[in-house]
Each structure stands twice: as C-alpha cells, then as structure tokens.
Amino acid sequence: MAQNRWPIRIVKQEPTLSLEMMLDTDTPIHVHRRRPPFVVVGCFQVILFAMHIAQLIIGALNLDDCPRQPFIPIYLVVIGVVTLLFSILQCRRIRWSACSCLVSLFVFCWFIAGNVWIYSVYEPNYNKTASPDMYCDKTLYLFAFWTMNVNYILLGFLLFCPCCSCFFVLPLWMVAYIDD
Helix, strand or coil, rough: CCCCCCCCCCCCCCCCCEEECCCCCCEEEEEEEECCCHHHHHHHHHHHHHHHHHHHHHHHHCCCCCCCCCCHHHHHHHHHHHHHHHHHHHHHHCHHHHHHHHHHHHHHHHHHHHHHHHHHCCCEEEECCCCCCCECCHHHHHHHHHHHHHHHHHHHHHHHHHHHHHHHHHHHHEECCCCC
C-alpha cells in the first residue's frame, strides 16, 4: 500500500460531532462539525412562531377588508394555521415522513399562490371611500407584502450561508501539513 505523504487534517476546537474516516492509506482524517448554538436556533424559531401567530391574527381580523384581492387575508390565515401546526408537530418530535412531505408540498403551493395574490395587486388603493371595490386595508396588505419579502430574504439567507461556509470558512479550518 502506498503511503499518503500529505494527509489533510480538518481541525476545529470543541467539536460536538466528529467523524473519523480512513482513506486507502492508513492515515486517519478527523472531521469535526459543530451544530448551531441552541440560542440561535431557539431565537429563530421564536421569531418564526411569532410571525405565524401574527399572520393568523391579522388575516382573521381583516377577512373582509380587501375586496381588491379577497384571497390575501385567507392566505394569511391558512399559512398561519398550517405553519403553526407543522411547527408544533416538529417541536414535539412527531415526524411522519409522508405527512411532512404533503404538508411541505401544500405550503410550497400555497406560497406560490400567495405570491400571485399579493404581488398582482401591488400597490392597491388604501382609501376605502374613494373606491369601495378596489381598496385593500393598508395594514393587511403591507403585512402580507412584507412577510412575503421576509420569506424570500430567509430563503436567500438559507441558500447563501452554506455556500459561504463551503468556500470561505472551510478552507480556514483546514490545516495541511507534510508528514515526513
């Protein structure tokens, strides 16, 4: 067997998860990966939970306040209820793979429908007296509009961060050395 002259070690302090692999040589490679801190994940979940409750409340309070696009408050109520129930089931560690896939598919389709309903009437008339059939409550519409934008920002963040960690952070953790 040929001896690998330049083994790579990935070094990180205080690992919470480690994996040791052997290549075709006898040189072990230690890979340590940290999980995100519980505080960060917990804060993120609390913020999303509060947003879902706000979607449910604002949608329910304004069900008849958007004749221009009557599906906007319905969108907020449904997405609030479904995501709250899904979050509660996830927190209780109840995992049904088929059910989770169906709920995720529904949320994705409902999200697309919400995009069409919200962005198609951008910028509605907020004055109820000027045009009673063409207005939309300002609080309802702007809340729906900005929660949709926050969803896109979070999606971009979730897609961008792993790329950053692969291309910028990981090389900093790698220490290559020559084994004589």
